[in-house]
Amino acid sequence: MMRLALSTSLILATCAAQAAAPAARMTLGDETQTVFQPPRDACDGNDVPDVNPRAFRDADNTIAMFALHDVNRALRGKDLSHLKLDCKVVYRSSFSANPAAYDHQSWIAATWTDNGKDIAAIIHHEFHGDRNGLCNIPKDKAGLGCWFNTLIAANSTDGGASFHKLSSPVVASSPFRQDVDQGRHRGFFNPSNIVSSNGYKYFFSNTTGWPGQQYGVCLFRSAEPGKPNSWSAFDGKDFSIRYADPYGPPQPLPAECKPIAPFPVAPGAVVRQRGSGLWLAVVQAWKDDKFFPVSGFYYATSRDLTTWSEPRLLFATRTLFDNACGADRLNSYPSILDEQAKTRNFEDVGEDAWLYYASMRVDGCSHTSDRTLVRRKITIRAEGQVR
Known part of the structure; x- marks a missing residue:
């Protein structure tokens, strides 16, 4: 299973972000939509969400998305809202x-x-x-x-x-x-x-x-x-x-x-906002004493991919980095995809997009393969812009 256990002490030694606040703000919607649920959609027991979702449009303008396990199969469909797992490995x-x-x-x-x-x-x-x-x-x-x-x-x-x-x-x-x-x-x-x-x-x-x-x-x-x-x-x-x-x-x-x-x-994903040209990145993180006051999904912005703003919290949640004891579910593998993306590789977003991630059941103190790929709307506004 793709695991993400890492060393907090080493990370704190390398974090030194730009002091400026993000030039855009992301807001997460309340409704959660199910994209892929193994008992309903899987071809076999290998089909569980286990990687950040990636998508592209093929030559016939059909979307292919990879978001599952090491027996690699693609979800395919005419758009992001109509994807079905193709059982071909x-x-x-x-x-x-x-x-x-x-x-x-x-x-x-x-x-x-x-x-x-x-x-x-x-x-x-x-x-x-x-x-x-x-x-x-x-x-x-x-x-x-x-x-x-x-x-x-x-x-x-x-x-x-x-x-x-x-x-x-x-x-x-x-x-x-x-x-x-x-x-x-x-x-x-x-x-x-x-x-x-x-x-x-x-x-x-x-x-x-x-x-x-x-x-x-x-x-x-x-x-x-x-x-x-x-x-x-x-x-x-x-x-x-x-x-x-x-x-x-x-x-x-x-x-x-x-x-x-x-x-x-x-x-988990890097995208460029149409019009502003601003890069936006979403990343999962665990609580520390510097940039991440709680565990969850955060976002940061950049003009050049090398210098990034301080992160802002998008979604407070326990992730695979956290102790699972006492939790019902963990959420990990975030990605951002826009239904209206203009690029073949879904590297651009407008003012509205989707946050995709895997939600997984916890058993005792362990995460499990009982996982669902879900998505929630996100709204992206330039700092100071009226919603």
Whole structure:
């Protein structure tokens, strides 16, 4: 299961947001609509919400959305309000015990297409050494202590009906191999959606770091998103950092990417408001002593993707980051999609859009796979604008 347990102390060390207030305000509607409910809509037991929803329009103007588990199937329909799960599996890993194969567990986590036929996907790939005899961590700590995560690339040439992993698939990896004694989760995790600006494509991803790289959220850029080795990370001045496959020939250690504040993890979605050109990001966070007074979904704004406002609370809720004890449900994996988006990849919004997220039942002190994909209206107004 795609989990999001992270280190609060490391995050607090990297948060230093711009002091200015957001130039826009989001308001969350009260009505909750069900988008996907497994008992009603699933093809089999693999179909549960487990990733931030991503959508694009194919060449026939049909919408494809990825929002479920590692047996990757698409919700398809004529618009966001009429999506139905297509039972055809478009991408699935084999649970390979070889970490160099990048074929253990895979989630389609971000997509991009220019023409609706050729689709570039960024895959959140998990390798769990404890399931393959490649971990020396005690069983009670093995879940995180044996988890090695990599962002890899897969492409489609048939409008998203099938995806194939590239022969050299690594987009972003820690500069070392999976280690039986690593002791904590390592690598790059949970990329945001891909957006376009000034001839380039961008996405955010969080990394747990290593000596020479602090924990944080890295910003990536590429002019050719279908080529995994074309993605480079922001070093604070330029996009100069590229990450090699640690199972390939030895490479020099990469420079440090500059963590983008105030995000504790990669935003669930980044969108650009039509007219104002303002970037808006939604991110889930847990309570801390600086930016996040309560756990929940927050939003921030930017003009350039590198400098962001202080976050504002959109929805107070326990998430997968929080202790589940005593809760009935947790909410996670937020995304923003506009029914009236003008771009093929749903990277733009107007003054009204939808907040999508997964709502999951809690059993005792554990979250479960009893999950529903839901959405709620959000209204976006420029600061000072009358509603």
